[in-house]
Amino acid sequence: MVENNEVARVPAAVAAALRSEVVSARILPGEAVTEASVSARFEVSRPTARLAIDQLVAAGLLRREANRGARVPVLSRADIVDLYDSRALVESAALASLARTGAVPPAAVAHNRALELAPDEAPFAADDIAFHRALVSAAGSPRLTRMHDALMGEIELCIGQVDANSLWPPSDIAGQHSLILRAVVSGTPDEAARLVREHIETSRDRLLDHVDRATLAEHHRPRP
Known part of the structure; x- marks a missing residue:
């Protein structure tokens, strides 16, 4: 719950709190986020609750469904790859x-330093996301930044799953972040692009492996 009741009445503050809960998987994929529950909590x-939910829908962290309200998306394997x-x-x-x-x-x-110092079991999603946002923003292209922003809501869901399931130690x-930064400092564009692409692919592959194992386990689960 937001501590300051005055701040809690600002939709952006409520949206930020909800965003944190969704990304950290405290609100699980498929779970409903209703105006009534947000208003009460x-x-x-x-x-105000509706406006906060609308912000997360616009960011891709929630989806509205006809007659069912908003829910945390359940991303398919194809969604994750795309x-x-x-x-x-x-x-x-x-x-x-x-x-x-x-x-x-x-x-x-600064965000990478926080990851370096974090214990392996510590949550890392917020610093990881902020690291990548800072790099893209610093590139100085408003259009690339807008494209990145459009993707990052759903990407945050993915990173949150990697984090919540301990699929990749922060260290x-x-x-890998440090190698990317080194390539930037050394002024090697091709190397920087290659390293960030490989870094993203590693995250993708770890999440896909987790999804595949979960799907297989569900398939073999005894039916009542």
């Missing part, structure tokens, strides 16, 4: 552009 009006492949195209272009300047944004360094993520 955050002690806000139904219109999202990560699209993300790789955008981020590799952004990193190549950034490497031509040789400038690393301080925010990216390993930080190690």
Whole structure:
């Protein structure tokens, strides 16, 4: 619950709290997020709850369904592949552009340092997401940034699943991030693009392996 009741009445604050819960998988894929439940939990009006939910729908973190309200999307294998492949195209272009300047944004360094210091079991999604957003933003292309923003809501769902299921230790993520930063500083666009693409593909493959194993386990689960 948002501590300050005045802040809680601002849709953006409620949306931020909900976003954190969705990305961290405290609200699970397929779970409903209703105006009534949000209104009660955050002690806000139904219109405020609706506006907060609308923000997450616009970001891709929730989907509205006819006669069922909003739910956290359940991403298919094909969804995950498409999202990560699209993300790789955008981020590799952004990193190549950034490497031509040789400038690393301080925010990216700070978030990667947090990942380096985090225990292997610690949540990492917020710092990982912020690291990548900082790099794309620093590339200086408003259009690439808009394309990245359009993808990142659903990508955050994916990263949240990687995090919640402990599929990738933060220290390993930080190690790959450091190689990307080194390529930017050294002014090697092709290397920066290759490294970020491989980094994204690693995350994709770990999540797909988890999805495949979960699907197989469900298929072999005894039926009542």
